[in-house]
Every structure is written in C-alpha cells, then in structure tokens.
Amino acid sequence: xxxxxxxxxxxxxxxxxxxxxxxxxxxxGGDAGRSPPQGDDTSxxxxxxxxxxxxxxxxxxxxxxxNPTVVEFETAPLTAAVTGRVRTADGLMMALDFDEPAxxxxxxxxxxxxxxxxxxEQTFEPDRLVVLDEPVASRSPGDRDAVYLAPAEAHPLAETxxxxxxxxxxxxxxxxxxxxxxxxxxxxxxxxRISAEYYLLGHHQPGTQPIEDHRxxxxxxxxxxxxxxxxxxxxxxxxxxxxxGTTVPPxxxxxxxxxxxxxxxxxxxFLEPSRELVTAPARIEFSLVNHAxxxxxxxxxxxxxxxxxxxxxxxxAPWMIPQPLSRVTxxxxxxxxxVVYAGEPITHQGERTVGFLGGGQYAYxxxxxxxxxxxxxxxxxxxxxxxxxxEADAVVDDARSDGTERVVWLPNYADARRPATVTVSRxxxxxxxxxxxxxxxxxxxxxxxxxxxxxxxxxxLFGDDVERVQVRTDRSTALRWFDFEADTPRTIAYEGDLxxxxxxxxxx
Numbered sequence: 001x002x003x004x005x006x007x008x009x010x011x012x013x014x015x016x017x018x019x020x021x022x023x024x025x026x027x028x029g030g031d032a033g034r035s036p037p038q039g040d041d042t043s044x045x046x047x048x049x050x051x052x053x054x055x056x057x058x059x060x061x062x063x064x065x066x067n068p069t070v071v072e073f074e075t076a077p078l079t080a081a082v083t084g085r086v087r088t089a090d091g092l093m094m095a096l097d098f099d100e101p102a103x104x105x106x107x108x109x110x111x112x113x114x115x116x117x118x119x120x121e122q123t124f125e126p127d128r129l130v131v132l133d134e135p136v137a138s139r140s141p142g143d144r145d146a147v148y149l150a151p152a153e154a155h156p157l158a159e160t161x162x163x164x165x166x167x168x169x170x171x172x173x174x175x176x177x178x179x180x181x182x183x184x185x186x187x188x189x190x191x192x193r194i195s196a197e198y199y200l201l202g203h204h205q206p207g208t209q210p211i212e213d214h215r216x217x218x219x220x221x222x223x224x225x226x227x228x229x230x231x232x233x234x235x236x237x238x239x240x241x242x243x244x245g246t247t248v249p250p251x252x253x254x255x256x257x258x259x260x261x262x263x264x265x266x267x268x269x270f271l272e273p274s275r276e277l278v279t280a281p282a283r284i285e286f287s288l289v290n291h292a293x294x295x296x297x298x299x300x301x302x303x304x305x306x307x308x309x310x311x312x313x314x315x316x317a318p319w320m321i322p323q324p325l326s327r328v329t330x331x332x333x334x335x336x337x338x339v340v341y342a343g344e345p346i347t348h349q350g351e352r353t354v355g356f357l358g359g360g361q362y363a364y365x366x367x368x369x370x371x372x373x374x375x376x377x378x379x380x381x382x383x384x385x386x387x388x389x390x391e392a393d394a395v396v397d398d399a400r401s402d403g404t405e406r407v408v409w410l411p412n413y414a415d416a417r418r419p420a421t422v423t424v425s426r427x428x429x430x431x432x433x434x435x436x437x438x439x440x441x442x443x444x445x446x447x448x449x450x451x452x453x454x455x456x457x458x459x460x461l462f463g464d465d466v467e468r469v470q471v472r473t474d475r476s477t478a479l480r481w482f483d484f485e486a487d488t489p490r491t492i493a494y495e496g497d498l499x500x501x502x503x504x505x506x507x508x
Contacts, residue, residue: 071101081331084225091118107172107199116188138216152197171210228331235291236267268292271375280342280383302367342383358386420478422454428498438493
C-alpha cells in the first residue's frame, strides 16, 4: 500500500469528520481557504453573518484536520492537488482527494467520498455532485483542453467504465467519452457514505494537449472544485516582476517579508498582483498562490496597505479588522481585490477600497502564512499629490485675535457623552530631521482615516502664523490614536514640522 493510500484511508477512519477532514478541500467552491467578503478601510471592524453561516464556519474549522494529498507524477515533471468541494443545500456532499500519482502502469488515481448528510433517504440526479456528471470533464472558460475524471472499474455507482490508454509520450488519455457512465438517478440512504475511485485522464482527441501546468475546474451550477497542477521543480511565478531587483526597506513590525518581486520560479508561495503600475482610480487583483506542501493559515480579513515615503513604510489602511481564522490549502489560490482612488472612494459592500491616495509606491499584504511570514507585493500608483483639508462640516474659530490659535468644533462634540479635546502645538521649525526626533510621523494619506480624524482637522490649519490648534470632539475620536490614554503627550512629524499632541477628557 502506497504512502498516499495509507494517508487517505487513515483520514477515512475519522467518521464524522470524513467529508471535510479527509481533504481540507478549501479554496475553490468551498468555505475554508477563501476570504469571506471584505470590508473597506472605514469599517468599524464588525462583521455581519447570519447564524447559519456562522455555524457552517464553525463546523468547517472543526473538521479541517489535514492537508489534501499533494502528489508528484512519475510520468511528467508535474505536481497536483485538489482544491474545493461540493455541498448542496439539501445535504448532499462530495469530497475528493488524490490517492496515487500517475505512473507508468496506472493513471493518477483519486478517491471521492459521496454522502447524504440527511437523516432520510434521498434520490437525485447524479450531475448535481459534479463527479457523477456524464462525462466528468473540466469546463472552465478558456480551458485549453479538458481533462476527465473517469470512474475506475470498482466504482460502486458507475454503470460502465470508460477505456483509457497511454499515448506515444507516455501520458494517460481517455479513449472515448461515449457510453452511459452513471444511471439517470441515484438513491442514497440516510447518512450513507460511498467511497468511489476515479482516474485523471487527458483529452481523448488526437493532437490535444496532455495534462499539463494548469488549473482544471469541474463545475455544475454554483458547485465546483479544481484540480491544480504545476511544475514540480518550478512552482513559482512565470516572468519577471516590474520591480525585479528593487530593494525596499522592511515593513513595520514584519521580520520575514516575502515580496513578489523577489520571487523566483522556485518560489512555492507568492502574492501576485494583476498589475504593478496603475493610474488612479484602479482595481488591482491579488492572487496568493500556494504551490507548497503545507497549508497557509491566517485571518482572511488581515490585509494591509502601506505607502513608502522618505525610505520608510507608513500604514494607510485598514485600522480595524475582525479576527476569524481560515486556510489556503496546497494547490489553492486566495484571490482578493484592492480598489484605489485619488479622491473620495466609491465603496461597495465586500470590497477592499481605499481613497485619498497620492502618487507613489505602495505595498499590499495579506494575512496568511505558514510560519508567521508576510506575503507582500509592490504597486506603483500614478496620482496627483494628496492635499487634505479639514472636514467640510468642521467649524473653525480663531481662539486669539492675532490668529496664532484656533479651535475646531467637530459635529459629534455637541452630543458627546464624554467630550474631549485634542491639542496640537508646533514645537519645532521646519527641518528635514524632524521625523527622526518624533514619536511618530504622519503623512497626508493617513489623515482621512478614522484614527487620524483629530489630526485631519488640525494639522492642515497650521500656516505661517498658527502655532496651536484645539479640536473639540468626543472621547473615541480624541483618544483613538493615543491608544485611549488621556493626557499623554506625543510628538509627531508632519511635512517637516514637529508638533506635540495630547488628548484630554473634559470635566462634566
């Protein structure tokens, strides 16, 4: 018995965790391994899901016990894994995993677990579970050549088993897709589970490509899974990054950063952007590709956007995130999108949207890793320099007749249960070294973010004469940037000036 078959049969002994645990079929068509809908950078960190979704996610997390089997073909320099699973609303499920790689004596073999998860008998048309379709063929838009999952001789539900053979190059192919593979309907008893074996075969027509480096999607309606195949010795990206050879400083609080522009063909895990040079507004797609043997774990909401200014990275968005756990299994791709604007953003539910961005170089990161590494990608944004004004509904008054002090009244001050004041005073003349002596540096792209609201309504008011600005607001707005510590002065650098800022609660 091979090591692949031993491992798969060991997972079958898990009983109730059989379906999700045997394969951890996650990234495509499943729940785990893909990011849930993402909030924009103005989110308060809350996440709304209905009760059934929460129970499903909890069940998935309990059953994610093992990685799917990753096999290396002996007939070609290729590695393969299955990503995804099929689950219908009425309790039918299918999990699929590799059993044996392709060898000179046998095609690549997979085992499917087909189950009725309900406590009553069900009769259904077989194509609803994809692996019981006829023929079981990949049907992705743009597929160069389809591949087949043909039922093996011992398949318990197959009426006939198709023939197959090896071509002149030693690759296994289906002889013909004709014939009735499965009956018109299938009946499963209550809680019944069936194990069925399949062969992965290339297209039957002469001249078509054999099984190759590709992602083959099998789908029926909204249910789908993929068989991911990549070069064994070169699992990394094809081609060079626009930023190849670029040296960038480390990201804040990140010791091990895996940049896409430093990835090589031998890099098994990488975060690839759809575009590296964009003009605002722009939509950028990022693909976290896992061609490793291990799953990536982390927070699907954990993403970050930084801007590089004067040799240092500055965190732009988001500032609050929920804390779920998810995974990206071997062979899977976790896709995310970032929409960027130079001015006011147009936000949509589920999008990662960041507005008020000036031109320059940005870094995008995601929250999945094996050993706490950070996967990142560079993007160059073409946009005008950002100029930030106080909010339109903020009321600005001169506190002194000579104009050196100003008071800003935010709309939330009047009804604040705990009113507070942020005081910002200039303490140093413009200097190139101001940032090096400050507790923190603030850049224009940070000012529109909720955590910087008090600074947005104070720092832009400092001209040649203004030396002090007070912002009257509520406790949350005032103390958020100060980690909710009142009366703790901190120095900040902004556009070459050095300021001292403090937040205080007003007596009531």
